[in-house]
Amino acid sequence: MFYCMKKQTTHRVLTGIMALILASAVGGMALGTDPQVAEVQSHAWGLSFQQENQPPSAELTSDELAPYDAYYCGQQGTKRLYITFDAGYENGNTAPILDALKKHNAQAAFFVVGTYIEENPELVKRMVDEGHLVGNHTWHHPDLSQTDRATFEKELLDVEEIFGQVTGQEMPKFYRPPEGKFSDENLVWAKEMGYKTILWSLAYVDWNTEDQPTRDKAFSKLLPRTHDGAIVLLHSTSATNAQILDELLSKWEEMGYTFGSLTELGAPAQQ
Structure with a gap:
């Protein structure tokens, strides 16, 4: 499976x-x-890490999510990681993150809000040009678990529109709920719009720009939680992530991991 x-x-x-x-x-x-x-x-996505280098427990299982093209983790038994970044705004850390990914030939997915594309078109075009996925993180980053369908669809469609204007391409159909909050209906609506809903199975507290973790703190959280098939959530606003990413990718490679694309999720397992 x-x-x-x-x-x-x-x-x-x-x-x-x-x-x-x-x-x-x-x-x-x-x-x-x-x-x-x-x-x-309604759900607020959270994880409980029980064993080192093993998948966490989560509110919903992969089998429960899969019929709705929703994923928080990839295949077990393969040394594959899926690196994703949430990008709500730009503060100078995305360029070094892209540099580190390029150095390691690692593809990532950047989940961006509409204003990010509007304000940073060159960075978004660089993401696309260097082979990364640019996913939909809604226009306003609201809690969509309490909203109606019309509002839900507009939040995604407006991001698709600005992405197309900036890149000349159709936006990849990958969606991440803001703050990990979603309802059962959201899963249905996203699938009917052609989207895969992407959650995560590996993260740490990197989002507070006023209280960034040290290098050692970051590694102490990330490395023991790394597991086969992990969908890694990082924030592109994190100065720590920008500083450590090259070293982090090297450490993951030393652990035997390679870096995959979210397009692999839901594909038949390789024989």
């Missing part, structure tokens, strides 16, 4: 989503309008 499995007892199956889909299919009802439909659940 391609996806990470939780080692502890799995949490509830996404019964709310299944009920929503059934309600939509039977009688043409709009999602969430039938009082008999199970209550739509």
Whole structure:
């Protein structure tokens, strides 16, 4: 199987989503309008690391997420990492991050908000030119778990539009929920828009620009949590990440890892 499995007892199956889909299919009802439909659940993505260099436990399993083209981890048993960055704004750290990725011939995915593309077109074009995926992190970075479908779609479509204007290309269909907050309906809507929803299985507290971790602190958090198939979440605003990325990529390579593309997620396992 391609996806990470939780080692502890799995949490509830996404019964709310299944009920929503059934309600939509039977009688043409709009999602969430039938009082008999199970209550739509909201989620705030979090992880619990139980064992060193093993996948974390998460609220939803890969098997529960997979029918909706949603992923937080890749294939177990292969030394593959998927590096992603969230980019809400630019503060000078993205260029050295791109330099380090280029040095190691490592592809990454940058999940950007609409204003990032608007304000940093040359950096976005560089990401594309150097083979990185530029994913959709919505225009305003809102909590979409409490919103309606029209608002959800507009947040993604507006980013697609500015990306096309800047690059002349269609935006890759990869979406990351802001702050990791999403509802069952969001998963359905994203899939119906052609998107894969990308969560993560490896992260650390790197987002606070006023309290950046030291090099040693970063390595003490990241390296023991590294595991096969990890989708790594980093922030491109982190000065620490910009400083350590070259060394971090080298350490991962020494651990036997190679760097993959999110396009691999959901593909049949290689024989």
